[in-house]
Amino acid sequence: MASSEDDVWIDEKAGRLVRPYTVINGRTSPTNKLDLLSMVRATGQVSQNQLGPDHAQVLYLCPDPTPVVEVAAHLRLPAAVAKILLSDLIDCGAATTHVSHPAADPTDRSVLEALLHGLQQRL
Secondary structure (H helix, E strand, O other), X not given: OOOOOHHHHEEOOOEEOOOHHHHOOXXXXXXXXXXXXXXXXXXXXXXXXXXXXXXXXXXXXXXOOXXXXXXXXXXXXXXXXXXXXXXXXXXXXXXXXXXXXXXXXXXXXXXXXHHHHHHHHHO
């Protein structure tokens, strides 16, 4: 995934050497509406060589539809930072998105109770 050039940006004990605020140039919100379950996929229209290292790494993670939360986890970045990087890629045509619509309301108490009950049964 990451080349040896990218290894200088991460220290196994300290984490990322470049702070997320710097990666996103101080921006605090994405230009596209993305939630944690939004699916993002590389379009193949922009080469990774045309992008900075963080954007290229994000694009590398999305050859197939990938949820925003998974991209953030792989990058070890806050979801808000991943959303801004992904939004940049969408804006330049390097990626596309599809906002998912959950089958159930994630705030519905009965859904949450059923989930809790199911998890307790597995323990």
